[in-house]
Amino acid sequence: MLKQKYQFKNYNWVLIGAVLILSGMGVLFINSADSSYTSKQLVGLIFCTGVMLFLSVVNFNFVCGFNRVLYMINIVLLVLVKLVGVSVNGAQRWINLGFTRLQPSELTKIIMIIFVAVYIQEHEEDLMEWKVLLKLALLCALPLFLVVIEPNLSTTLDITFILLSVIFVGGFSMALIKKWLKIIIPVMIPLGFLFIWYIQTPNQILLHDYQVTRIMTFLEPSKYSSTSAYQQDNSVMAIGSGKLYGKGLNNNTIADVTVADTGFVSEQQTDFIFSVVGEETGFVGSVIVIALLAIIVIECLKTAYVAKNMSGRLIASGMAALIGFQSFINIGVATEFLPNTGLPLPFVSYGLTSLLSYMAGIGIVLNIGLQRHY
Incomplete structure (x- = not known):
C-alpha cells in the first residue's frame, strides 16, 4: 500500500495550493459570517x-478495492440518519457524534464516485448491455432514495448529475444519448408544465411545502419578495454592495455595516x-x-x-464534476440565478463532513496523478 514507488516530480502542487488557499479563505469568510464556527x-x-496528504500517497487502486465495503458503510450511515439522526428545520440529515455532527449524504458523493468508477472499469467491455446498466441504476438508486427521503432533494440531484458525468466519461454511447434525447426532450417539456401545475394543487404528494415554495419563488420572485425571496434578494444586494474591492473582512464601521452584521441573510456561513x-472582498475577491x-x-x-486506468480517469473526472457543478449551483443561488437550494460552496462553506469529502477526493486525485500514464 505505502511501499508504492512514486515520482514526486508529478506531485500536483498547483492543485494542492489552490485547495489550501481556497480553504484558508473559506475560514476567513466563515469568521466574517459567524465567528462561532471559525474554530471548528x-x-x-x-x-x-x-x-488529503495521507490519501495522496496511498495507492488509489488499494482504496478502490474497498469499493463494495465503502458502499455498504454508506448505506448503513444513511439508514442510521433515518433511525437516530438529528432533525434541523424539518430535515433529518445528520448523525450526532457528540463533538460534531456527521452528514452522510456528503460522504455519499465521493463514495459513489469511487463505486461507480470501479463498476464501470469492471464492465468496460459490456457496459452498454441493458442488464449491466440496470444493475448499475439499481445500485445507484438505493443511496439516492435514502438521501431524497431525508428530505434532501438538492443533494440527490447533485449526486445524480455527478454520477451521470462519470458514466458519460466511462464510454456511454453518444449515439444512444442522442437517441434518448430525441425521445426524452419532447416528453419532458409538457411534463415540466404539468409538474409546475400539479405541485401548486392542494394535497400534492411529490414535494414538501418548502420545496414547492422555493420553486415558485424562483418562477415568481415578485410574488414572494417579502417572504421566501427575501434571502436571495438580500444576498444579491450584499454582493452588489461590495462593488470592486469590497468593504473589507469583519468590517464593523457604521458606514460600511455588512449584511453579516445585520443578519439579513440566514445561513450565510x-x-x-x-x-x-462578494460584499467583503468585492468583484476582485469573487x-x-x-x-x-x-x-x-x-x-x-x-x-x-x-490517468493510467479507467477507474483513475473516472474518479478524477467525477471530482471535477462535483466541484464544478456544486460551485455553479451555490453561486447561482447566491446571485438569484437559480432556485434556492442547500448546497455548500466547495472548500469555502462551513461544514466538516463536506470538507472531509472534498479533501479525501482531492487526495485520491493527487495519487492518480502520481501514477500517471507515460
Whole structure:
C-alpha cells in the first residue's frame, strides 16, 4: 500500500495550493459570517488536510478495492440518519457524534464516485448491455432514495448529475444519448408544465411545502419578495454592495455595516457564503474565488487525462464534476440565478463532513496523478 514507488516530480502542487488557499479563505469568510464556527472549521481544515496528504500517497487502486465495503458503510450511515439522526428545520440529515455532527449524504458523493468508477472499469467491455446498466441504476438508486427521503432533494440531484458525468466519461454511447434525447426532450417539456401545475394543487404528494415554495419563488420572485425571496434578494444586494474591492473582512464601521452584521441573510456561513465573498472582498475577491475553483476543476480534468486506468480517469473526472457543478449551483443561488437550494460552496462553506469529502477526493486525485500514464 505505502511501499508504492512514486515520482514526486508529478506531485500536483498547483492543485494542492489552490485547495489550501481556497480553504484558508473559506475560514476567513466563515469568521466574517459567524465567528462561532471559525474554530471548528479551522481544526477541521487541519485534520482534513492531513487526510488529503495521507490519501495522496496511498495507492488509489488499494482504496478502490474497498469499493463494495465503502458502499455498504454508506448505506448503513444513511439508514442510521433515518433511525437516530438529528432533525434541523424539518430535515433529518445528520448523525450526532457528540463533538460534531456527521452528514452522510456528503460522504455519499465521493463514495459513489469511487463505486461507480470501479463498476464501470469492471464492465468496460459490456457496459452498454441493458442488464449491466440496470444493475448499475439499481445500485445507484438505493443511496439516492435514502438521501431524497431525508428530505434532501438538492443533494440527490447533485449526486445524480455527478454520477451521470462519470458514466458519460466511462464510454456511454453518444449515439444512444442522442437517441434518448430525441425521445426524452419532447416528453419532458409538457411534463415540466404539468409538474409546475400539479405541485401548486392542494394535497400534492411529490414535494414538501418548502420545496414547492422555493420553486415558485424562483418562477415568481415578485410574488414572494417579502417572504421566501427575501434571502436571495438580500444576498444579491450584499454582493452588489461590495462593488470592486469590497468593504473589507469583519468590517464593523457604521458606514460600511455588512449584511453579516445585520443578519439579513440566514445561513450565510454555509449556503450563502458567496454573499460574504462578494460584499467583503468585492468583484476582485469573487473572481479570485471563482478562479481558484476553476483551477481545481481543470487540474482534476488534467489528472483524468493522464490517468493510467479507467477507474483513475473516472474518479478524477467525477471530482471535477462535483466541484464544478456544486460551485455553479451555490453561486447561482447566491446571485438569484437559480432556485434556492442547500448546497455548500466547495472548500469555502462551513461544514466538516463536506470538507472531509472534498479533501479525501482531492487526495485520491493527487495519487492518480502520481501514477500517471507515460
